[in-house]
Amino acid sequence: MTAVHTDRTGARTDQAADVITGARERIDALDDRIIGLIQERMAVSAVIQDARVSSGGRRVNLAREMEVLAHYRDALGRPGTSLAMTMLELCRGRI
Numbered sequence: 597m598t599a600v601h602t603d604r605t606g607a608r609t610d611q612a613a614d615v616i617t618g619a620r621e622r623i624d625a626l627d628d629r630i631i632g633l634i635q636e637r638m639a640v641s642a643v644i645q646d647a648r649v650s651s652g653g654r655r656v657n658l659a660r661e662m663e664v665l666a667h668y669r670d671a672l673g674r675p676g677t678s679l680a681m682t683m684l685e686l687c688r689g690r691i
C-alpha cells in the first residue's frame with residue numbers, strides 16, 4: 597500500500613489495515629452477542645410485563661425503570677442513561 601492510499605479501514609499502512617480488520621471482526625462478533633443479549637432481555641421483560649398486565653396492573657413500572665437507568669448510569673456515565681432509555685423503549689415500547 598502506498599502512503600497516500602486508504603482502503604475501507606482508512607489506514608495508511610498495511611500493518612494498520614491488518615490491525616483494524618482484525619479488530620473489526622471482533623467488534624462484529626461482540627455486536628452479534630450484544631444484539632442477542634438485548635433480544636433475550638426483551639423476551640424476559642415481556643414475561644414480566646405480561647404477568648403484571650394479566651394481573652390487572654400497568655405495563656410500565658417507573659420506579660423499576662429508575663433503578664435500571666441508575667444501574668447503567670453508574671456503570672457507563674451519562675451516555676449509559678441514554679443507552680438504558682433506548683433499551684427500555686425496545687423492551688416496553690414508547691411511553
Ligand SMILES: C=C(O[C@@H]1C=C(C(=O)O)C=C[C@H]1O)C(=O)O
Nearest residue numbers: 641644656657660661664687688
Ligand atoms: C420488566 C419490567 O417491566 C417494565 C420493563 C422494564 C425493563 O425492561 O427493565 C422495567 C420496568 C417496567 O417498565 C419490570 O417491571 O421489571
